[in-house]
Amino acid sequence: MNSSFPPKRATLRDVARNAGVSVATVSRVLNGSTLVTEDTRTRVTQAIELLGFVPSAAARTLNSGRSRTVGALVPTLDHSIFARYLDSLENRLSERGYALVVAVTGGQPEVEERKAMGLIDMGVDGLIVSGKTHTQGFDALVDRFHVPTLITSYYDPDARYPTVGYDNGAIAMKAIEFLKALGHRHVFVAHGPVDTNDRIVARVEAIRRHTRDMEAEFLSVSMNVAGGADAVRQMAGATVKPSALLCLSDVQALGALFELQRLEIPVPDQISLMGFDDLEWSAVSQPGITSIHLPAEAMGDAAGDAIVDWIKSGQPAQPVSLEAAIKQRASTRSVISQR
Amino acid sequence: MNSSFPPKRATLRDVARNAGVSVATVSRVLNGSTLVTEDTRTRVTQAIELLGFVPSAAARTLNSGRSRTVGALVPTLDHSIFARYLDSLENRLSERGYALVVAVTGGQPEVEERKAMGLIDMGVDGLIVSGKTHTQGFDALVDRFHVPTLITSYYDPDARYPTVGYDNGAIAMKAIEFLKALGHRHVFVAHGPVDTNDRIVARVEAIRRHTRDMEAEFLSVSMNVAGGADAVRQMAGATVKPSALLCLSDVQALGALFELQRLEIPVPDQISLMGFDDLEWSAVSQPGITSIHLPAEAMGDAAGDAIVDWIKSGQPAQPVSLEAAIKQRASTRSVISQR
DNA sequence: TCTTGCATTGTAACCGGTTACAATTGGGTA
DNA sequence: TACCCAATTGTAACCGGTTACAATGCAAGA
Known part of the structure; x- marks a missing residue:
């Protein structure tokens, strides 16, 4: 019984056929163009529902040149400061329609370069690294592919890339x-x-x-x-x-x-x-x-906003300086003799 | 001065032109086909070097249907157990040519469903979740798109998805x-x-x-x-x-x-x-x-292998049971009266 | 009644790889 | 010399959206 398997994913053309319209119209409905009658919009929407259609990210990426994906390179995940930072970065990116691809470098610049290559390979729209020590190869990659790149955990307005972090x-x-x-x-x-x-x-x-x-x-x-x-x-x-x-x-x-x-x-x-x-x-x-x-959460939010703004506008991000605060607790005491 | 900007990324056709061969030949060189003379292979390789050509992941994804990307849904990153797990998962995936996309759910099934949708949208080849509590919507998504899906932090051979974890x-x-x-x-x-x-x-x-x-x-x-x-x-x-x-x-x-x-x-x-x-x-x-x-590192490795094998073979993964060990330290003592 | 013009919708090219199939080439054989 | 086959290489269709441009329909204005 050669049944309905494999249930191939519905394509835009399937939707068009089902709704009795052209692919362009379906695309317009998907992108919220105003140039569509309420009536056809409804028919298309129903067809989409019916077929469970989800647009292919790859196809969209192919002609928009945007993958809606950002890569973050961190030394490790098993350190609260990075975990907190990534947690809020992921949140912010997600809110703004971007996915977070994580790569762990172990703090080794060569690994960072290799993984950065991998991220560029898979088409990330932006890169966020920790600190400003990188290999020449890394810089060359960024130059060659013009990937918006941000430095975090560091604030230095004169750095090679915009920094989002603390001094x-x-x-x-x-x-x-x-x-x-x-x-x-x-x-x-x-x-x-x-x-x-x-x-x-x-x-x-x-x-x-x-x-x-x-x-x-x-x-x-x-x-x-x-x-x-x-x-x-x-x-x-x-x-x-x-x-x-x-x-x-x-x-x-x-x-x-x-x-x-x-x-x-x-x-x-x-x-x-x-x-x-x-x-x-x-x-x-x-x-x-x-x-x-250290303002790890604020850094994640700020970095997420900065990279997405950069990707969308094409204008390089401005450095962001974040403040750190002293939390005074019982482990320190004054050694000035009382009198 | 309309100089050499923008320095568009070289495409496969550029390489073909530069090397004086056809696109098919370049593609063959890229994929290591044996049907190419040593001579032409050299010419193509040089052209690739010269132009700094990197194949577009989106284009490849479009006709292979593979994004070489795996999505992991975790409750939080700011917990050592998940950080350690993700750390080794990323390592293993990276070794095997896959990138890790992370999504944080805060332990809320509805958020998990929404983010899973996002991951599927962006075309992940596989999904790894924590625990076996999910919304019906989540199950429906997995069914609809036939995404290889794995459960971690749990071992239960009878679960809805293959589990990689501990009992x-x-x-x-x-x-x-x-x-x-x-x-x-x-x-x-x-x-x-x-x-x-x-x-x-x-x-x-x-x-x-x-x-x-x-x-x-x-x-x-x-x-x-x-x-x-x-x-x-x-x-x-x-x-x-x-x-x-x-x-x-x-x-x-x-x-x-x-x-x-x-x-x-x-x-x-x-x-x-x-x-x-x-x-x-x-x-x-x-x-x-x-x-x-808890064997967090082993779980990351095992889950990475399991999902990649599943993606490559099309055969659902087998559940993997990992052992946990008691680390006895000074905080516990025997209360059996000595005699 | 015939234009003019706007609102909708359709057609087809294109993004950048992959690959089925066709074409070319050269060596060996009848 | 004519012919066959294997080894290389080329051509073009295709993956699934997006979008420039063309085409159609319909109402208002002349």
Whole structure:
């Protein structure tokens, strides 16, 4: 029994035939043209309903040159800051009729280049990357294919591509000034690897510039819980102990907190602890960790709007600067002697 | 000056002209057909290099009917378990030449249906959803368009779609049996909302079945840190205190741990605490939290393979059952009196 | 009654690959 | 020399929408 299988997807021509009109008319109904009688519009609409017709995105893409798709390249998904950012980016894109294609780079520029190629291959209308470190090959790709490209997690009006994010140097300064204001004059700064992560480089450099009048030691440790614990152990082994530990990521700060608890070093009595990112955990840990809240959600929204506007208008996006706020919690205390 | 702008993307016909061959020959070179002389192949390859030609995905999609794109519908990205899963799913898909389109549903079936429609609209070759609760509209869509569709985070060979995941009932049983073996006879079970999350429902029901010979109380609290704290407060207010608290998610378990610390209730001396998911934090908190490790990475890999195989072969995927393992840590202790 | 003109609708080319089928070429054989 | 076959390469139709342009219908104006 060669039944009705396979039930091929209805095409625009099927609809036209069923409604007794031409393909152009169906297309006009689909695109809401006013040049159609109410009567024919109804007939066409009914035929569409009847046949369960859905236009082929590929065909539309082929002659509009638009795929209604945006590619986002992120170092990892398993980090709350990126997850929150992508969550709101997807939401905003979806609202505006765009789909989000995600590619994970592991923070490796070569992987980023390869995956960017893949995204361009599949026809994304725009690209959103994290940070401003990219291979020459990446730049060449963007140039060659004229893909609207945005940088996030970074604000720098002079960057090669429009940036939507925060000024990493400025927020790092904010953090160190906060500790200074509490009277801290000797801090340890734990940060992740500086070889590929430009956000960290910017933060470290800003902190270096603003710690000329105090003692600061920098510890390069891995960007995870173990890294924070590592930093604490190095600090504990130091001859002169600092009064504060600043971690450039909350993952490290929490790792540090747990290690401090293990070593029974009281926070903030013996040492103040401060982080970056404002993870959910930082607000509820014992004690809560003072942290810099990064506007991940706002960044997703802003980046989504910026890229879609750019795609639709053809006008490159303007850089967007977002503010970060200090969330003061119990892990930091003033060391200015009361009188 | 009407210079060389816009530098339109080279098409296959441009390459053909440049190499002095026909479009069919170029297409053959692109697809690695053997029916081409080494000589012409070289000429074509050079022309491709020269013009920086990249085939249009839309055109290829149009007549192959394949977009080389898979859509994943997840409740949220801001939860380590989904992030880890998507991370490895993206990796596997990428290895096999497919791109991942992500859509976030917020756990709402209606949103899932709407976004699934969007994904089908844009032409994904396959769909991967979380859990088996879906609207009728969703099922209708899948039926109508014959999209290969997979369920993850769930294992049930009798489900409407092939499942790739773990048996939520079985792992919940494993957890409760673990507590039983430690001598616990009175436990509180904190779980998230049961209205839309079928994974939780399956776990709760399994636990109900396996706690007939002991006392168990169920607390429905929100699926976040605050929910865990909530559970602890409810427990603290109970007339008869349990010897163990089982949270069906580590987010809740950590929230509970912090609240217990705040209330100065020692873990595990006064109460044993157990979680689900095995978040990074559960391994390093003070004390470490005994948890069920869910195979998120393996699930991503398996789902990626399953959907791509299905797309390529046309043969529906076979259900895949993945094992979860108990990670025993310091938050649980035996309450069997020593003798 | 015959234009003129606007409102609708239809025809066919086009987007950029893929592929069935036709055409050309060269070597080997009768 | 004539003929056959296999190896290469070319031609053109096709995938499913969009849209420029043509065509048709109908009412108002001359």
